[in-house]
Amino acid sequence: RDEALATGDTLLAVDGVAIADDGTVPFRVMERLAFAHIISQKFAGDPVRLTLLRDKQVVERRVSLCAPRYLVPECVYDVAPRYYIVGGVVFVPLTLQYLMHEFGKRYYEKAPNALLAAIDERFQSQAGEEVVVLSQMLASDITSGYDGIRNIRVERVNGARVSSLAELAARVEACSDDFLVFGLAHTQTVVLHRREALAATPAILAQHSIPAPRSQVL
Numbered sequence: 001r002d003e004a005l006a007t008g009d010t011l012l013a014v015d016g017v018a019i020a021d022d023g024t025v026p027f028r029v030m031e032r033l034a035f036a037h038i039i040s041q042k043f044a045g046d047p048v049r050l051t052l053l054r055d056k057q058v059v060e061r062r063v064s065l066c067a068p069r070y071l072v073p074e075c076v077y078d079v080a081p082r083y084y085i086v087g088g089v090v091f092v093p094l095t096l097q098y099l100m101h102e103f104g105k106r107y108y109e110k111a112p113n114a115l116l117a118a119i120d121e122r123f124q125s126q127a128g129e130e131v132v133v134l135s136q137m138l139a140s141d142i143t144s145g146y147d148g149i150r151n152i153r154v155e156r157v158n159g160a161r162v163s164s165l166a167e168l169a170a171r172v173e174a175c176s177d178d179f180l181v182f183g184l185a186h187t188q189t190v191v192l193h194r195r196e197a198l199a200a201t202p203a204i205l206a207q208h209s210i211p212a213p214r215s216q217v218l
Contacts, residue, residue, distance in 0.1 A: 005061070006054060013051035014038045039065065040193060069124040072131060082215045084169045086180070087197025088204045089139035089146075089190065091154060093165050094118055094131035102151055114153045114185035129163045139205045142197050146190055156183035166218040193216060 012034055013016065017025050024032035042048065052059050073095045084091045092098065094115060100109040108116060118131040132154040137143040140197045154162055157171040158181050170182060175194060182190040201213055 001016075005050075005052070005063070008054070010053040010102075011035070011050060012053055012058065015049050016051075022119070054095050057164065059178045069127070071121050071124050071129060080166055080215060080217065081217055083135075084165055084172075084218060085138070085205065085210065085213045085216070086172055087142040087192045087200055088140040089143060089182070089192070090138060091165060091168055092133050092135045094133045094153075098133070100147055104168045112151060112153075112185075115151065118153065126163070130165065132162055132168050134182065134190070136202050138208050140200060141209070142192060142200045142204070149184070149188065149190060152188065153185040155185060159183070169214060169218055 008083060014025070015038060017035075017038060019025055019035045020032070023035055025035045025038060027033045027037070028133060039048070042063055042065055046065050048063055048065055050061045052061060052065060070101075076095055076097060082093055096104075096119075099111050099115065103110040115131070115133065124130075133153050134149060134152050136150045137146050154168065157168055158177055158179075160171055162168045162171065176195060180192045180194045180197060182192075184190065205211070205213060
């Protein structure tokens with residue numbers, strides 16, 4: 001495939017603009033910028049001509065740009081917030097907007113390390129992958145004792161790894177065990193009696209004026 005890049009390729013130039021050893025390109029007189037500046041001037045779908053060093057040979061490839069699939073999205077526009085609630089436990093996907101809402105513009109100083117670490121992971125390892133966060137506990141008898149748990153990464157449901165909010169919801173709704181066991185970061189665990197949690201959810205939602213246990217789109 002002409003568009004494919006290979007592991008080990010060395011990028012020499014973008015659209016004919018040479019890239020220095022430090023990853024910069026000429027900008028203004030006596031000034032340089034990271035080569036990503038050239039890419040930032042383009043749109044998804046635009047073609048780019050790359051000059052590469054591959055297996056000691058200089059080759060050229062034309063590729064079409066696509067939007068990066070970040071594990072933690074930077075900006076989410078024109079999309080209703082997504083959530084899932086069971087037994088008063090609120091789950092949401094992690095985004096930069098969520099971090100800024102919860103911790104302010106200096107979220108990088110205040111947010112839990114487990115959430116900040118997800119940003120460092122950068123890209124999805126598979127399509128649709130995202131970080132699921134236990135956002136908060138709605139007050140109820142079901143969540144009694146868990147009041148202090150919030151803004152923590154969800155890693156597993158009943159031992160199975162969770163890679164998206166939709167997958168978490170599917171695992172909860174397909175579960176036939178007596179208990180729902182949510183494995184969280186830092187080896188923390190939230191355990192709910194499954195039938196009691198499901199039965200209590202409508203009343204908890206009504207108490208908090210929440211119209212549905214899940215967003216229209218997960």
